[in-house]
Amino acid sequence: MSLFALLVAFVFAIVGREGERKRTLYALRVFLEFVGVGFALAWLLYWIPW
Amino acid sequence: MFVTDMKPNPTKAWLMALIAWLIPGSGHAGQGRILRGALGGASVLAIFPCGVALGGHIYGLRDTSEGLLSSLFGFCDLGSGILWLGSRALGLAVSERPQLSTSEYGNVFLMVAGLLNFILALDAFDIGVGRKS
Structure with a gap:
């Protein structure tokens, strides 16, 4: 999941922002959001019994 | 072969998009x-x-194994360009491997690879x- 998030974040940053600094920050944000949402959904689904 | 000047040129832009679709990343590198x-x-x-290693498979555009969604999945897979063409030509990862518990993840990896390459080509x-x- 982390590898997937990292690779997708690279591409999103390339096409989504202009400027190296903005791209780097956007890639970091997208990566953290992917991982964070992944963990949040995993815990949410863990407590739902069906 | 590659364009290095920065003047807008629709014909070359289409060519770059086509090359970018065929070989991931080449559209940007060529400019x-x-x-x-x-x-x-x-x-x-x-x-x-990664998708192939996880047990994913390439959907065909006329695939009907999962109804109409299969064609949509096939379109997503098509985005990988030469990887899609090579897989189809060599028969690599074209059949389902449901015995692998990660095969659905693999399918998603393959589709996302295609969609990301479409985005790169558009860029x-x-x-x-x-x-x-």
């Missing part, structure tokens, strides 16, 4: 965005084999016509 092309291309080229086109730097 002087070497790092962006290398990073984007490497990302797509890394996601695709290369935008650079070619001067909408982006």
